[in-house]
Amino acid sequence: MLKPSEKEFTKTIEHLGAFTFKYPTLKDEIEADNISSRLLKDNLNPSIQAANIAVMTGALKVAIVKAPEDFDIDAVYCYEELESVYNVFTETVSSFRSESELCKPAGD
Numbered sequence: 001m002l003k004p005s006e007k008e009f010t011k012t013i014e015h016l017g018a019f020t021f022k023y024p025t026l027k028d029e030i031e032a033d034n035i036s037s038r039l040l041k042d043n044l045n046p047s048i049q050a051a052n053i054a055v056m057t058g059a060l061k062v063a064i065v066k067a068p069e070d071f072d073i074d075a076v077y078c079y080e081e082l083e084s085v086y087n088v089f090t091e092t093v094s095s096f097r098s099e100s101e102l103c104k105p106a107g108d
Contacts, residue, residue: 009023022062022065028062032061035058036057039057064085
């Protein structure tokens with residue numbers, strides 16, 4: 001589990017290698033959303049897959065500190081590859097956030 005004092009974490013993803021991610025601040029989340037919006041540009045009605053790719057790419061462009069040498073976020077051809085990196089990142093971030101007393105609903 002990620003601790004509040006840690007700013008980065010490294011995860012090894014099967015068939016891809018070790019990735020170091022930074023824990024995103026709220027400002028980072030806005031930056032990721034801006035990247036996603038720029039990727040979709042004038043597409044006002046993107047397909048679910050296109051929207052997912054934009055969201056995952058935006059988040060990972062902001063979060064990845066170090067990736068395997070042969071991984072290029074701008075040259076991913078396989079949706080499942082992008083999704084596997086994104087899932088590892090979001091699951092780790094979510095595990096930290098679920099432990100924060102400030103993020104729990106009142107009464108828990």
